[in-house]
Amino acid sequence: MQTQRSKGCPYFDHIIFFSNFSAVINKHIRMNKLVLALLTIGLLAGCGSKKNKSGKDDFTFEDFRHLFAEAKLPYKLMPEELANKKSDTAGISPEVLKQFLTDTLGKSDFPEGATVKFYPVAAVDGAAVNYFVVKAVGKSLTTAYICFLDKKGHYLNRLPAGKVADKSDVFYFSIDTRQVIKVTNERELEPGHRSTREDFFGVSDNGSTTLIMTNTSGDPGAGQLFNPIDTLKAAHKLSGDYVSGENSLVSVRDGDDPKSFLFFISFSNKTGCKGELSGTGHFTGANKGEYKDKETDCGIAFQFASGRVSIKEIGGCGAYRGVRCFFEGSYAKKKAK
Incomplete structure (x- = not known):
């Protein structure tokens, strides 16, 4: 870069030189800032959600599982927890529900067109299948479903296992260490008198359920309490x-x-x-x-x-x-x- 020298004032030459040098430095600084900004945008984009072929954000099964609280057997969902209201921000979106479970989860319990919100409750690892407990909340009804997924995260089946409509009729469930599911239904027949029905289910490797036995009590005409070890040997003096x-x-x-x-x-x-x-x-x-x-x-x-x-x-x-x-x-x- 060449500059025109002044004949009368040598200091003026220095001023012109430093002025041109400063302009070059500022130009490089502006270019570096632009490069830094572009690099920052690229890094932020790389840290964001990955895109699939359709251009939508990928939501992995691990992401889905992290929505649920980790629990271990034995597990029990009581009516108090089922009736507890959840924040709207904690819900499962219809898209995620359809991707990992099924979009017909609440169809049999809620009327068509009803607004139903789904919430993750707990994830429990079993021997052959894993159990994902999902809560569904409607205007006047709250239900719970046990969704069975295989070890690779594929949805297999579901079991309605909880319901709170009013205090006179509630369903809740437990899963014991043998992975037998007990669904309990308590119904108020009259003040101070309730009937109880307990259904015990086994779950196969493909997610299908089998009713093992039923206990009933408190309801006129119902059978007596079922004793699963009643027919076993009782020769000991304390048996x-x-x-x-x-x-x-x-x-x-x-x-x-x-x-x-x-x-x-x-x-x-x-x-x-x-x-x-x-x-x-x-x-x-x-x-x-x-x-x-x-x-x-x-x-x-x-x-x-x-x-x-x-x-x-x-x-x-x-x-x-x-x-x-x-x-x-x-x-x-x-x-x-």
Whole structure:
């Protein structure tokens, strides 16, 4: 770059030189700022959602799973949690619901054209299938569905397992460590008198469900409480059925060896709080026994004396009962038939 020199003032030459030099520097600075801005835009675009061939944002199965709270077996969804209102920002969009589950999830429970919002509740890993609990909220009805997905994240089937329309008729469910689903329906027949129906389902590898058995109580004409270990051997002196009222039972049967025993506990108190637990206990003395759950910190102490058995929790068994009651009390032995 050449500049015209002044003949009269040498300082003027220096001023012209520095003026031209400054213009060049400013030009480079502006170019660098432009390059930096372009690089920043490119990096931000690279950090954003990936685009698929159709130009839409990709939403992966991992993204979908992260919408749900991680839970472990045993799992229980109580009516209080089902009735709890969720924020609109926590919902599952219809597009995501259709992509990973099905867009007909609430068709059988909500009228056509009704506004229904779906919310992720919990994801539970099973042995053959995984369980995704989804809550559906309409204007006057809230339901829950257990959606079965295979280990690769493919939707298989669903089971309606929860419903809250009003306080007189509620459905809720639990999944035990053996992956048996128990759906409970409580209905108020009259003030202070409720009927209870419990349906037990098994789930196959392809997501199909099979009704294993049904318990009913409180409804006139309904069958008695079903005891799943009723027909097992009861030769031990402490084996037998111990009862407290009409709807509470502690059933004890012979174990595989003299130091063990099988048991089934089911109770329902006056407030409607219920509990159910079965397993294998071990004798810790001549008239004492103990059970410890392998999956949770739940434990039960058994004390046998004079034709009775007393039970007491020695660990948190909230996964197998309501929140306002415990596995405790004294039960009288029934005479063998």
